[in-house]
Amino acid sequence: MTVVASRFERRHRDLYETEKWATEALIRRFPVHGLTVWEPAAGNHMIADVLREAGATVRTSDIAVYDRQHDAIYDFLVDRPHSEPLVQAIITNPPYGKGNRDAVIFARNALERCDGLVALLLTAKFDFGKTRRFLFADNDRFWAKIALVDRIQWFPGDTSGTEDHAWYIWGPKGARYTKTMFWEGKK
Template sequence: MTVTASNYALKENDLYETEPWAVYALIRSLKKLGLWRCGKIWEPAAGNHALMEPFLSSGANTVLASDIATYSKPHAFHFDFLSDDFPITEMGDFDLITNPPYGHRNFVASKFAAKALQRCPGVVALLLTAKFDFGSTRSHLFRDNPKFRAKLALTDRISWEGNGETGTEDHAWYIWGPVGGRRRQPVVMYDGREGCTFKEKPKPRNLRAIKK
């Protein structure tokens, strides 16, 4: 689909609430990949906690919400994720799932992804634009990253206003997982409001197995 400029005016602190169907699509895909662990999830761009209910209703034991600003719901703690500090020194094993801020030309989203992969020992899943993985400047996040496991392309567009009117941008979930054993081939998955299909990406010719 052709991507055109959005008609939406930017909101303060980029509060765009993710529709539940897009979260459940991610959870279905994590289950197919064997990456839905039902443990501790950190949501570091929580907004008004739109992602939390699907996590909890799908069996997550703990969901920690944080953000740089407070909206209508209180967070577990306040934290600027792009800062160099780390808010909890004893987080233990956790997964990180969020719809991060994008910024101009996705510059903020790129920094957010790099920080997430640096800090999180478990699964990382970020909701980003469908072409976010394009371009050589992000090869360290995808092509050259042994943690990269899957791209879940959303076949329906998200209504960020919650009124059924969709935006003009296509989106996808990008999923990274722990490294172990032989390197797994990244896969492309498709899901929308209903149904799900799955196919494996062709094996790159220059890909080598990574040993323990």
């Protein structure tokens, strides 16, 4: 696959809705049945809906309301409210920001706020940065990467996605994990 530049003009707090198949690819490898999950960049609940269908209890939050209400409104990158949900997992497609800087902060915050499973949908090369070793190579919790062999279509229309993505998974605190690589697609 060749990565091509998108012609889509990005806007502040734009909504990137994750196609259902991408979340299904995650839960084929990491089932969520019976877990309480926090989706802190919930958008219109595309990920949350798939997690619920798979048997998870899901708490949602986001920086803004799009078409669906959340359990809470706040900025996961900055705010630390008194009533964060007690959860066993954080699963989300976070904002990336320029140079993936927001995604790095999001990953760090997720690992600090959740002692359980953390799964983030990010660009496929997110783990390549030497400044991110603390998240991967030097992190005992880093468990797996699921490379998505199909591209996500973020916006309606006939165009396909322009970038490759992967799920990055960190395991619960207190254990060491054998780092594993998987490949999943639409099926």
